[in-house]
Amino acid sequence: MAEMLLASLSPAARDEIQRLLYGPCEPSFVSALHKALADGARPDASAAGTGRGEHLLRRLGALGEVLPPGHDPFSDPARLAAAHAWTAVADPPLCLAALVHHVLCLGSMAHLSDEPDRLAPEMAALRAGQAKGVYLITEAGQANSHLATRTRAVFDPVGGGFVLHTPDPLAAKFASAGTLDVPQTGVVLARLFTGETDRGVFAFVVPLTHDEGLLPGIEVSSPIGLGALPLDYVQVRFHHVRVPYAHWLSDGARIGGDGTFHDPAGSHELRLQRTLRVGQGLWASMPAIAAATSRQSAVQAVNYARQRRTQGRLAPGVPLLSYRAQQRVVLGALADAFALTCAAHGAREVWTQSLSAPTQAEGGEAMSFTPWAAVSRPLAAYKAVAVRMAARITADCQHRCGVSGHLDVNRLAAYRGFHHAFDAAGGDSQLILYDIGRALVEQGPVAAEPDPPPVDPPVTSPRWWPTVLRRHQEELTRRLARRRDADAATPFDVWNPLLEEAGLLGETYATRLVAQDLARTLEETRDRTLAQALAPLAALHGVTSAHRWAGPLLTLGTLRPQNVEALPAVAERLCDAVLPHLPLLTEAFAHPDDIAAAPLAATDYNAALEATLTWTRGETA
Structure with a gap:
């Protein structure tokens, strides 16, 4: 069993x-x-x-x-x-x-x-859990508000603290701060002024509510619905709210007794990067979150496909999982969930190294569309690729489970909504990828490998897909560099027509991080039984990903038409290799029943769904 x-x-x-x-x-x-x-x-x-x-x-x-x-x-x-x-x-x-x-x-x-x-x-x-924490960064009235924060925190040399103020309605903060029946403590990003001088964006700790509602000077809007993530979203304004000096999260900056200001960051741009570096914890956690929801989604889709009998005229009574079309999607989802699981380790290692490194007062990348890639290019990339992969995986699983995939009780809709919403939340993923692509072009070609393989690994090797992506990244970088250098113009004139390709380059970089983590994990797996179960799953991720990327890969000549044409047959062979290991894989990847709590995860889906229902019978004559 x-x-x-x-x-x-x-x-x-x-x-x-x-x-x-x-x-x-x-x-x-x-x-x-x-x-x-x-x-x-x-x-x-x-x-x-x-x-x-x-x-x-x-x-x-x-x-x-x-x-x-x-x-x-x-x-x-x-x-x-x-x-x-x-x-x-x-x-x-x-x-x-x-x-x-x-x-x-x-x-x-x-x-x-x-x-x-x-x-x-x-x-x-x-x-x-005696107060709820709220992070107030986004301002409602303009795009890229992170780069142009307008909420003001003015230093009061007499009182020794700060006065927090929203200068106009466009600077209102958008946040999940509408939980007015409990204490809430906000971390508010605001532009610090001493006198009339702008000192850059810092974070301030600001109580928003207590047991009896809003605190003086805090104004919130009526609730703003967001079905994908049903929390208490509102807009928040501040009306000359006094903030104690100790509630300034100064990160090494100082205001002397004579009003002299000193900041080790040295510039507004680096100050913003330092203030936002706590976001690395969110980005580093997101691949683990995406992996967990994707594993659970894939397990449920596989479970449904094994149990559900189809009455199609080709073969009445066979389970859905007998169909190649179903196998490639639901086993491919399991493979992609495994890849995200490996990426969670890669992201955590990057963040752990960042935490152990001393804070740099200088350096960092120049900011363009967002500050996120400048704060940490790899972690921002992990966040972007993880939420997009998870949104696609959960959507595919939802679609392949028919109406059952759309029932709230099975949670696939909630998982999909969570990751779709996080494509914009926590740093807009598309803007992150634009920035990464632009930075890669400015940086120049990818450094050569110390010992490159003489030929590409076989398509069933976990190293095949990272090798393809590396070659694709190199060619796309060269192509974008040539187009960037075609004529001299303003940065906007140069990059405006190149943004989509820059985003594709950023996505290639992020996807390659995941592929490298997957290959490394498999190479480090010591138990033979486990390695035999994971190897075809790892190869299936690479093959199905390459097929999904066929358009860009063919356009640049990274793969030839005959290579792409052969991928579906390879995927089918890999599905055959995965099938004998499904019981072990689904048991290992599934969360406990009282955590997932979805009929789709049950041994008998129909019985589990029926157990959630109550019945009403009309009176008979």
Whole structure:
């Protein structure tokens, strides 16, 4: 039986699966996380009469209890990512609230304050779930508002603090700050002024609400609906709100007693990069979140395809999974989910190295469309590619499950909505890819490999797809460089007609990161049984991805027509190789029933769905 397969593996193999899914997290942490989320989801978890806000705080507090002790949520990146990944599977809106709460709000306080002890009460309240954290960065009235923040924080040399003010309606902040029945603490990005001098964008800790509603000077709009992520979105304005000096997250900047201002960043652009660097925690966690929801989506789609009998005239009564068209999609989704799982490790390693490196006062990339790629090119790329892959995977799984895929109880619609919304949230993915592509062209050709292989690896090798992407990136970079240098003009005139190709170059770079992580993971897998199960899955990701990229690859000559024409047959052979390992793969990739809580994940889907229903019968004569 499938549920016995993991137990029958060697302890070394089970340890490898544990590391694959959750990195260095201890099994005891995963058990505690499971309990925290399952207990919070029970119908009796929220006492009668408890409002939505209080229930949300209770769940945020339960998550806080399983994170590492202390106020710094970044002290254990693996736990942070795993906690939010499981939360996304259990409750996507809660995941977004938790990311804002733990990563952006609490993370800003822990890493940007020069005197975090003076913020201990606020940080303790967030950690315990006694207040909800809100991050207020986006301004509603203009595109790329991150690069031109207009909310003002004016230093008051007499009072010693700051006065926070929204200068006009276009500078109103858009945020999930409409939970007015509980205390909320905001981290607000504002432009600091001393006198009439602009000192750049900093973060400030600002209480927004208490138990009885809004605090003085805080104004919120009526709710703004967002069905894909149903949280309490509003616009927020500030009317001369006083902020204590200790609530300025100064990140090394100082205002002397004589009003002299000093900032180690040295420029407004670098100051913005430093203020926004806490966003790396969100980007580094997003591949783990995308991987978890994608694994669960793929497991459910495979489960449905195995159980669902089709009455098509070709072969009445056979399961959907017997059809090649269904295999290529749902097994391809499983392969892509595996690739995202490997990318989660790559992103976490990049972020961990960043956390251990000293903060640089100088350097960084020049900003163009967004600040995100300048803050961290690889982590911004991981975020962009992860949410897009997950949105496609969940959409494909939803489509292949028919009407069942659209039922709310099966959660595929929620997973898809979460990742579609995150394409714009947390840094707009398209703008990130534009910026990465432009930066790669300015940087020049890709550095040569120390020992390049004499010929391409075979198409069934995990190294084949990264090799193809490298060649494609090199050629696209050269092509864009030639077009950029065709005539001298303003930067807008140069890049305006090249943006789509620059975005494709950025996407190639991001996709290559995932492909390299996948190949590396497979090479490092030691258990033979596990390697045999994962190898065809890894190759299937590369083959199906190449087929999806056929247009650009053929256009630049990266692949020849005969190469592309052969890919579907290779994919079918790889599907045949994956099928015998499906029971092990789906058991390993599935989340517990009380976390996923979807009939599509059940052994008998029809019975599980019926168990969620109540019936009403009309009276008979």
